[in-house]
Amino acid sequence: MSAILSIAGLRKSFDAVVVADDTTFDVTEGEALGVLGPNGAGKTSLFNLITGALRPDAGRIAFAGQDITTHSAAARCKEGIARSFQIPQPFGGMTVFENALVGATQGAGLHGREAEAHAVDVLEETGLMPKANTRAGALSLLERKRLELARAMAAKPKLLLLDEIAGGLTDAECVALIDTIKRIHAGGTTIIWIEHVLHALLVVVERVIVIDFGRQIAEGDPAQIMETPEVKEIYLGIDADA
Amino acid sequence: MSAPTVTRATRASSVATVIALIALVLLAAAPWWAGRADMRLMGEILLYLSLACLWNLMAGYAGLVSVGQQAFVGFGGYMLFALTIFGGLHPIAAIIAAGGLAAIVSIPIATLIFRLKGAYFAIGTWVIAEVFRLSFAQVSALGGGSGSSLPVGIVKSLAASRSGREALSYWLALGAAVVVISAVYLFLRSRRGLALTAIRDSEVAASGLGIDIWRTKLEVYVVTSAFTAIIGGLIFLQKLRISPDAAFSVNDWTAFVIFIVVIGGIGTLEGPIIGTLLFFALRETLADFGTIYLMVLGLVAIVVMLKAPKGVWGLIRDRFDLELFPLSYRVRTATDKGA
Numbered sequence: 001m002s003a004i005l006s007i008a009g010l011r012k013s014f015d016a017v018v019v020a021d022d023t024t025f026d027v028t029e030g031e032a033l034g035v036l037g038p039n040g041a042g043k044t045s046l047f048n049l050i051t052g053a054l055r056p057d058a059g060r061i062a063f064a065g066q067d068i069t070t071h072s073a074a075a076r077c078k079e080g081i082a083r084s085f086q087i088p089q090p091f092g093g094m095t096v097f098e099n100a101l102v103g104a105t106q107g108a109g110l111h112g113r114e115a116e117a118h119a120v121d122v123l124e125e126t127g128l129m130p131k132a133n134t135r136a137g138a139l140s141l142l143e144r145k146r147l148e149l150a151r152a153m154a155a156k157p158k159l160l161l162l163d164e165i166a167g168g169l170t171d172a173e174c175v176a177l178i179d180t181i182k183r184i185h186a187g188g189t190t191i192i193w194i195e196h197v198l199h200a201l202l203v204v205v206e207r208v209i210v211i212d213f214g215r216q217i218a219e220g221d222p223a224q225i226m227e228t229p230e231v232k233e234i235y236l237g238i239d240a241d242a
Numbered sequence: 243m244s245a246p247t248v249t250r251a252t253r254a255s256s257v258a259t260v261i262a263l264i265a266l267v268l269l270a271a272a273p274w275w276a277g278r279a280d281m282r283l284m285g286e287i288l289l290y291l292s293l294a295c296l297w298n299l300m301a302g303y304a305g306l307v308s309v310g311q312q313a314f315v316g317f318g319g320y321m322l323f324a325l326t327i328f329g330g331l332h333p334i335a336a337i338i339a340a341g342g343l344a345a346i347v348s349i350p351i352a353t354l355i356f357r358l359k360g361a362y363f364a365i366g367t368w369v370i371a372e373v374f375r376l377s378f379a380q381v382s383a384l385g386g387g388s389g390s391s392l393p394v395g396i397v398k399s400l401a402a403s404r405s406g407r408e409a410l411s412y413w414l415a416l417g418a419a420v421v422v423i424s425a426v427y428l429f430l431r432s433r434r435g436l437a438l439t440a441i442r443d444s445e446v447a448a449s450g451l452g453i454d455i456w457r458t459k460l461e462v463y464v465v466t467s468a469f470t471a472i473i474g475g476l477i478f479l480q481k482l483r484i485s486p487d488a489a490f491s492v493n494d495w496t497a498f499v500i501f502i503v504v505i506g507g508i509g510t511l512e513g514p515i516i517g518t519l520l521f522f523a524l525r526e527t528l529a530d531f532g533t534i535y536l537m538v539l540g541l542v543a544i545v546v547m548l549k550a551p552k553g554v555w556g557l558i559r560d561r562f563d564l565e566l567f568p569l570s571y572r573v574r575t576a577t578d579k580g581a
């Protein structure tokens with residue numbers, strides 16, 4: 001299978017803080033990749049670089065065979081990359097349905113009834129249908145996180161980037177979320193998932209990379225990676241409070 | 243279970259449409275029932291309403307908090323004078339042409355000031371407006387710093403009688419307000435308007451969902467500037483006299499407009515309408531008190547900003563879940579259809 005995302009020699013720093021230090025990896029089409037690392041390691045920054053919210057100091061990003069390093073965030077979404085924000089960014093004055101409709105019309109480029117039907121579909125898929133007419137600004141934090149997922153899905157991405165969406169869920173909610181993500185993945189969407197809730201992450205992803213101070217310190221099969229001393233050290237205590 | 247249906251109109255919006263149509267008929271008939279002074283006041287109210295709707299679209303939705311739209315009010319006014327006096331155009335043609343010229347002029351201005359963020363953007367717009375004022379004060383053919391009057395011949399070309407002219411300029415103001423409100427409403431209802439509303443709420447999320455923020459803002463800036471110039475032309479068609487200080491007054495064309503939008507409810511279509519009515523109610527009741535009137539306006543603005551940041555319309559909407567312009571989507575599932 002071919003690489004849908006190809007990152008080579010990516011560098012980014014904020015003054016003394018290095019968030020990407022020669023980051024280089026490929027993601028295969030249809031893969032589910034997990035990203036681990038301590039707080040402040042540069043995981044969200046990596047997503048910002050992939051989506052175009054941040055510009056790299058050096059390096060290249062290719063998506064679906066095309067160099068997208070200079071493309072705007074909006075262009076990258078239309079090309080098929082959508083993300084959820086770790087700190088939810090709902091369109092607070094719009095209803096939940098309208099939030100999804102923005103993804104369907106602007107990201108996926110759908111029109112009229114077709115866009116509305118797709119927005120309804122993603123709300124049903126993510127369990128937000130009962131809140132469809134609620135203003136997004138009035139949602140709880142957990143509902144906002146679900147809206148992040150719904151809105152990203154509404155854009156019909158080929159590559160979906162999820163940034164810590166499982167934190168704070170009850171066991172039943174977590175199982176439901178895992179089901180949803182597995183269904184999205186089974187539908188052919190490539191996924192990169194940053195998650196501190198390891199038991200959720202590990203039942204979905206096939207491979208993980210570990211980042212610390214912007215450097216990739218480990219990469220490979222999830223079960224093996226979890227046994228390496230570096231990762232054990234980083235994750236002592238983190239799984240418990242996530 | 244049948245699929246959920248998506249609708250937009252609400253009962254309140256249907257009632258509002260009927261009331262708006264009745265009001266429109268009554269307003270259109272004003273030359274037959276209103277006195278000369280009242281008609282003048284209503285014309286002024288309608289032009290302020292238009293300015294407020296435009297500023298609200300630009301600042302409240304596109305996040306372009308300009309304090310320099312008087313640049314385009316004055317530009318439109320001066321173009322009315324220049325194009326009729328030197329270009330020989332009919333005043334109405336001159337006002338429409340002023341809109342086109344303002345659109346052209348606004349593009350290089352946008353590329354300049356869009357580089358500025360937040361307070362710097364606001365200051366930038368104000369500096370541009372000052373440049374406009376100083377430039378037009380240099381044009382001696384238009385009276386330089388002291389200004390000029392619209393020649394009698396041009397005034398007469400509108401209508402032979404004074405009452406005919408007054409009725410016409412009132413109808414033009416009414417027509418402009420209807421066009422502006424309808425255009426803003428139809429735009430916000432479209433898929434581009436949905437994108438603009440998303441920008442209002444979160445720029446990072448909007449650009450992450452495929453919305454070109456810069457282009458959307460540019461379009462809004464150009465269109466609002468063009469309409470603002472047209473309104474400026476109409477304002478000075480009522481006044482029949484122009485001077486740089488009157489044309490580019492930050493108080494008259496920006497401070498009062500911001501007041502209207504903020505107390506009414508910024509970032510909503512209804513806000514500027516409510517705000518305009520409140521502003522003129524205050525102005526007319528306090529007219530005899532001189533400067534106290536400005537202090538009361540300031541006080542009202544501060545209280546509203548502290549107690550109701552979403553304005554008077556924000557209070558009403560949150561309380562009664564109302565919407566006069568059917569912009570929202572409502573999803574109805576099979577179970578709550580009967581309700």
Ligand SMILES: Nc1ncnc2c1ncn2[C@@H]1O[C@H](COP(=O)(O)OP(=O)(O)OP(=O)(O)O)[C@@H](O)[C@H]1O
Pocket residue numbers: 014017019037038039040041042043044045046086
């Ligand atoms: N725009 C920015 N300007 C300056 N510093 C930034 C910016 N964005 C991130 N940083 C810094 O870069 C570092 C990495 O941040 P990032 O959000 O990528 O971490 P993270 O791995 O996602 O952490 P967490 O697990 O807490 O979400 C942090 O020290 C952060 O303060």
Ligand SMILES: [Mg+2]
Pocket residue numbers: 043044045086163
């Ligand atoms: Mg993060």
